[in-house]
Amino acid sequence: MIIDQPEARPEHVAPTGVRNFRDAGGVGSLPRDVLYRSATLHGLAAEDADALRRLDLRTVVDLRSDPEVAERPDAVGLVGARYLHAPVFTERRWPADQLELYPLMAERAGAVAVTVLRQLLTDGGEAAPVLVHCASGKDRTGVVIAVLQTLLGASEAEVLQDFLRSNTELGLTDQPPAGTGAAHNALPVREVHLRRALLSIRSHHGSVAEYLLAHGARESELTSARRLPA
Numbered sequence: 001m002i003i004d005q006p007e008a009r010p011e012h013v014a015p016t017g018v019r020n021f022r023d024a025g026g027v028g029s030l031p032r033d034v035l036y037r038s039a040t041l042h043g044l045a046a047e048d049a050d051a052l053r054r055l056d057l058r059t060v061v062d063l064r065s066d067p068e069v070a071e072r073p074d075a076v077g078l079v080g081a082r083y084l085h086a087p088v089f090t091e092r093r094w095p096a097d098q099l100e101l102y103p104l105m106a107e108r109a110g111a112v113a114v115t116v117l118r119q120l121l122t123d124g125g126e127a128a129p130v131l132v133h134c135a136s137g138k139d140r141t142g143v144v145i146a147v148l149q150t151l152l153g154a155s156e157a158e159v160l161q162d163f164l165r166s167n168t169e170l171g172l173t174d175q176p177p178a179g180t181g182a183a184h185n186a187l188p189v190r191e192v193h194l195r196r197a198l199l200s201i202r203s204h205h206g207s208v209a210e211y212l213l214a215h216g217a218r219e220s221e222l223t224s225a226r227r228l229p230a
Contacts, residue, residue, distance in 0.1 A: 014051060015038075015044075015047075015048035015049075015051035015052055016048070016051075017043075017044075017045045017047065017048040018038045018039065018041065018044070018048050018052075019038065019039035019040075019136070019137065019169070019170060020037070020038050020039045020136060020137035020138060020166055020169040020170055021036065021037070021038040021039075021137075021169075022036065022037060022038070022162075022165065022169065023035070023036055024036060024037045024132075024145045024148070024149065024162065027149050027154040027158040027159065027162060028149055028150070028152040028153035028154030028155075028158065029152045029153045029226060029228065029230065030148065030149055030152040030154065030228070031228055031229060031230050033055070033129060034120060034125070034128045034129050034130065034228070035116075035120060035128070035129065035130050035132070035145075035148070036055070036057070036129060036130070036131045036132070037131070037132050037133065037137055037141050037145050038131060038132075038133045038137045038141075039133055039134070039135060039136045039137040039138075039170075040062075040064065040068075040072060040074065040133055040134070040135050040136075040137075041060065041074040041075055041076065041079075041131075041133065042072035042073060042074055042075060043072075043075070044074075044075035044078055044079070046078065049075070049078035049079050052079045052081070052131070053079055053080065055129060056129060057079055057081045057129050057130075057131055058081055058082060058126070058127050058128055058129055058130065059081055059082045059083075059084060059119045059127045059128070059129075059130045059131070060074060060076050060079070060081045060082070060083050060084065060130075060131045060133070061084045061086050061112075061115065061116050061119065061130060061131070061132045061133075062074055062083065062084065062085050062086065062087075062133060062134075063086060063087060063088050063112060063132065063133065063134040063140045063141060063144065064085075064087060064133075064134050064135055064140075065087050065088075065089050065090055065091055065092045066087065066090055066091065067091065067092045068092060068135060069085060069087075081131070082127065084115065084119070086111075086112045086115045086116075087112075088105060088108045088109050088112055088134070088140045088143075088144075089108060089140075098139075098187060098190075098193050099192070099193065099196060101139070101193075102139075102143065102193045102194065102196045102197040102200075103196055103197060103199075103200035105139065105140060105143045105197060106143060106197040106198070106200045106201050107200070107204075109140065109143045109144050109147065110147075110211055110212065110214065110215030110216075111215045111216060112144055113144050113147045113148060113212060113215070114212055114215050114216050114217045114221075116130060116132055116144060116148065117148060117151075117212070117217065117221060117225055118221065120225065120228065121221060121224050121225060125228075132144055132145060135185055136166070136170060136185045137166065137169075137170075138166035138167075138170065138172075138189050139189065139193075142163050142166060142189060142194065143194070143197050145162070145163075146159045146162075146163055146194055146197070146198065147201070147208055147211070147212070149162065150198070150208045151208050151209060151212065151222065151225060151226075152225060152226060152228070153226075156195075156198070159194070159198075160191055160194060160195075163189060163191075163194050164189060164190075164191065166189050167188045167189060172186070172187070172188035172189075173188060174188060209222055
């Protein structure tokens with residue numbers, strides 16, 4: 001008896017020059033190849049733009065503040081993707097202490113997560129694949145991605161595993177390079193940071209779903225998201 005084999009997934013070449021780039025899917029019911037995450041795209045090289053085009057990237061959601069975008073605008077023109085600016089913080093002012101920062105990001109990131117969710121659902125997914133990024137793709141991006149992965153059934157262990165990958169991707173250790181002044185982009189992420197953000201969400205709203213509803217999502221959108229094809 002001959003058993004039909006599943007059709008092989010086409011191999012995509014990731015943009016190796018885009019820092020902290022990876023597929024956010026494959027955990028919970030979030031499909032692969034629809035939501036990516038990375039650091040900023042301001043220095044996009046031609047070969048990396050080609051790689052993003054081969055991924056059929058449709059939308060870029062930039063979580064950076066207004067000053068960050070003004071100083072280093074994304075080179076999305078090389079990719080041909082739609083650009084959305086959805087800042088978690090409008091100004092480049094946030095707490096230096098990450099244990100204080102993460103609950104505040106949870107408070108500020110709700111509407112942003114709804115924006116990203118809607119891009120995944122727009123016109124039956126015509127706005128996807130979507131790339132979400134901030135400066136390093138670890139803190140602001142980490143919270144928004146964690147919210148969406150949690151909504152779509154990922155366990156906390158799965159969410160944390162993906163979150164902590166940023167340390168490896170960015171080469172971050174407990175000892176920041178000399179001369180960084182302990183800037184946020186040189187600080188590693190930790191489990192306790194994301195746990196505090198998710199605890200803040202649940203303490204104030206009860207669940208990630210209720211949190212998104214409180215920030216403007218519709219129940220029908222949450223239902224549609226849970227039905228995204230794997």
